[in-house]
Amino acid sequence: MSAEAHYTxxxxxxxxxxxxxxxxxxxxxxxxxxxxxxxxxFVAFFAGVTLWQLRTLAQGPDAYARFLACLGTPLFVAxxxxxxxxVLFHSITWFNLAPKxxxxxxxxxxxxxxxxxGLNYAAWLVLSGAVALIVLRGR
Amino acid sequence: xxxxxxPFLWLLFSAGGTVAALLFPIHILLTGLAxxxxxxxxxxxxxxxxxxxxxxxxxxLFVFVSLPLFHWAHRFxxxxxxxxxxxxxxALIVVFCYGxxxxxxxxxxxxxxxxx
Amino acid sequence: xxxxxxxxxxxxxxEQESEPTLATYEVPYRKDWVVLDALNxxxxxxxGSLSFRWSCRMGVCxxxxxxxxxxxxxxxxxxxxDSLPGPIRVxxxxxFPVVRDLVVDMSDFMRKLKKxxxxxxxxxxxxxxxxxxxxxxxxxxxxKQFSMCIxxxxxxxxxxxxxxxxxFIGPAAIALAQRYNMDSRDEGAPERLEILSExxxxxxxxxxxxxxxxxxxxxxxxxAIQQYKLTGAIHWLKSxxxxxxxx
Ligand code: SF4
Ligand code: FES
Numbered sequence: 001m002s003a004e005a006h007y008t009x010x011x012x013x014x015x016x017x018x019x020x021x022x023x024x025x026x027x028x029x030x031x032x033x034x035x036x037x038x039x040x041x042f043v044a045f046f047a048g049v050t051l052w053q054l055r056t057l058a059q060g061p062d063a064y065a066r067f068l069a070c071l072g073t074p075l076f077v078a079x080x081x082x083x084x085x086x087v088l089f090h091s092i093t094w095f096n097l098a099p100k101x102x103x104x105x106x107x108x109x110x111x112x113x114x115x116x117x118g119l120n121y122a123a124w125l126v127l128s129g130a131v132a133l134i135v136l137r138g139r
Numbered sequence: 140x141x142x143x144x145x146p147f148l149w150l151l152f153s154a155g156g157t158v159a160a161l162l163f164p165i166h167i168l169l170t171g172l173a174x175x176x177x178x179x180x181x182x183x184x185x186x187x188x189x190x191x192x193x194x195x196x197x198x199x200l201f202v203f204v205s206l207p208l209f210h211w212a213h214r215f216x217x218x219x220x221x222x223x224x225x226x227x228x229x230a231l232i233v234v235f236c237y238g239x240x241x242x243x244x245x246x247x248x249x250x251x252x253x254x255x
Numbered sequence: 256x257x258x259x260x261x262x263x264x265x266x267x268x269x270e271q272e273s274e275p276t277l278a279t280y281e282v283p284y285r286k287d288w289v290v291l292d293a294l295n296x297x298x299x300x301x302x303g304s305l306s307f308r309w310s311c312r313m314g315v316c317x318x319x320x321x322x323x324x325x326x327x328x329x330x331x332x333x334x335x336x337d338s339l340p341g342p343i344r345v346x347x348x349x350x351f352p353v354v355r356d357l358v359v360d361m362s363d364f365m366r367k368l369k370k371x372x373x374x375x376x377x378x379x380x381x382x383x384x385x386x387x388x389x390x391x392x393x394x395x396x397x398x399k400q401f402s403m404c405i406x407x408x409x410x411x412x413x414x415x416x417x418x419x420x421x422x423f424i425g426p427a428a429i430a431l432a433q434r435y436n437m438d439s440r441d442e443g444a445p446e447r448l449e450i451l452s453e454x455x456x457x458x459x460x461x462x463x464x465x466x467x468x469x470x471x472x473x474x475x476x477x478x479a480i481q482q483y484k485l486t487g488a489i490h491w492l493k494s495x496x497x498x499x500x501x502x
Contacts, residue, residue, distance in 0.1 A: 013269035014352035014360060019418040021224055027325065030415060033463045037218040043159045044211035046167055047204045047243060053170070054200065054250040057191060061184045072175040080171025087163045094160035097462065101153075101481035108393035120160075128165035134190070135169055136179055145458045146491035149484055217461045221419050 039090035042083040095120035148213055148237070155210025158202060166203075188254075197251045205244040212236035260284045260335055261342035262293055264305065267353050275353065278302075279342070290330040290338075290345060291319055294357075307357035314471060317405030320412070321357050322346040327409035327469045348412035350421070364408050367424050371432035371450060376443025394439040401434035401479055403472040410466035410476050422455040426466035426476030429457060433479040436486075448483075448490060457483045 020026070024034040049071075056067035070076060099116035174181045182190075190196050216236040219225060225232070259281050267275040280301055282293045291309055298305050309319040312331040319330045324344050335343065351359035381388065410426035411417050417425050432451060436444040451457050460480045467477040 009270075012354055012360070014354060015267050015269070015273075015275055016352045017349075019224075019350075019415070023415050023418065024222060029465050029468070030463070033461075033465075034218065034222060037214045037222075037461070040211040040214035040218075043155075043163060043207045044215070044239075046163055046171070047208050047211070049170070050166075050200070050204050051243060051246055051250065054191070054247070054254065057184075057188060058250055058254045064184050064187075068174070068181060071171065077172065077175055080167055080175075084164065084167045084172060087159065087167055090156075091160040091164055094156055097464070097481075100464075100467075100475065100478035101462075101485060103478075103482055108391075108396075110396070124161055127161050131162065131165045132169060135182060143452075146452075146484075146488040149458065150488045150492075153488075214461075221416065221461065224419065 036089065036093050039086040039093075042086040043090065045079070046083055046087070091124065095124065148209070151206060151209035152213035153210075155206035155208070155213075159207040159210055162203060163207065191251075191254055197254075201247050201251055204247040205240075208240040208243040209237070212240040257284050257340060260293070260339070262290075262297070263342050263344045264294070264297070264357070265346045266305070266356050267347075268304075269355065278305075284335060284339075286336055288335045290321075290323055290328070290333045290335065290343065293335060293343075294330065294345070305357075306355045315405060317407035320348055320407040320409050322348060322412065327412040329407060329409070329471050332471060348408060350412055350414075350418040351408070359408075361408060363421070364406070364411060364425070364427070367428045368406070368431065371424065371428050371447055372443055373428075373431040373435055375435060375438060375441045376446065377440070378442055388440040390439055397439070398434045398437035401430045401437065401474055404431055404434070404470075404474045405472055407471065409469045409471065410474075413465040413469040415463060415465075416459055416461060420455070420459055423459040424451065424456050426480065427474070429460075429483060430474050430476035430479040433483055436483075448487060451483065452487055457487060460484075 024030045053064075053067060056063040071080075095117055098120055099111075099113035102116070104111040104116060169179070173179045191200065213236070216232055219232050219236075220229065260283075262280045262282060264278050264280060265275050266278045280293075280297045282296045282301075285292070289312075291312055294305065294307055295309075298307075307319070307321070307330075309331060310316040312319070314329055314332045317329075320327060321330050322328070322345070323330060323333045324338055325346075327348060330345070335341075345357065347353045347357045347359050351361065351363070354360050404427055406427060408427065414423075414426055417423050429451060432447045435441045436447060457480050460477075462477060462481060464477045467475045470476065
């Protein structure tokens, strides 16, 4: 067909395809993977918010009130709503993959994956409840 | 001697990921949504400060900020690296990511140390 | 029942063309046919020049891996009936150089496989007179899953990191390293850890997890790599805290 094909018999002429920059849009699994990795951006965002909170806390009641007012603006509420969804996605993927990375053995037998996952979720619930109790225990 | 600190950074990544997975949803829900939207009464300045004065709470907050930042640094680094195929910028990305995490850690330590 | 199904097959004939092209074939539909049967039908009756690898047609030799409708599959285990009404897209595995049509060059994988020393390493071989090495069912269980690998390379074709970073040792080779590490008869774990801690080893992996999903033998290479990372990290801590030799 095409004349530009220079082929010497018995010498392989491999075809190699380059990976596209958009490889992560190629299928749903890859897109999910990149989404999972991007949850970390919202993790960092909220770590930043916490730093900001600590700073205003150190500066005094006025600064802290301004911080709270800022969090009440639609922009921050929207950001936190998105951050919450992403972090939730992080938690779920993290717990579900945990038994793959850490194999627990009890007297030589591998503890089934669902037990490890279940323990993660249980710890999650208990800790979340404890945090809510302590933070909201308005004094 | 250990040849590279990659395993250590991976440990920080894992620990941070676990902290974020267990604790971030509830904190974002409370601080970012429930309080600003008035679902619950905002704890007063004094009560929050009182809480943060507790040494255990300080340690908690330090871990809460620092480890997840390293978690982010690790993931974000590889996402940039693989997602954008910018091999030539590796050094810059590494400095930016882990540098930010380190700065956040230092800042958290400083703030928690100085809060009266 | 539909009488025929269309296959869209990638052709690459290096003596004729410099880029792969697409060929379309109609094959009769049979309920009990797999994609490999359809390819053999094409080769036998429509176009004898179509090239592809296969041998056992029962999922044990690992040579018939191709992409079927975009995901890496053993074509001998992919029923036409799962992809109705068609057309069914058949392509060579991703990330490997294509030699011809659906045949890829696997020497990169073979090189990597050898690199991780997938055999039992002993400091001292026990004399034959002392009998065999005994193993309990639990000890067998520790590595059995990783030993099921048939070297089909579907996991490589599913791994974007391998595509982006061709030096990455990759899922199956690491799972097989782990297979020997976990074997109670083996003493080679430190050697392999040394090799896999290098730049192109375990730390390249970002746990996309697709290798595990496409593996026809449930080897779970993604799990193997993460477990290996944990081992590597613990080893790192030990080497930091403990004096040499105490490890
Ligand atoms: S790990 Fe699974 S997918 Fe990978 S080569 Fe082995 S059998 Fe094939
Ligand atoms: S032909 Fe052997 S695995 Fe498919």
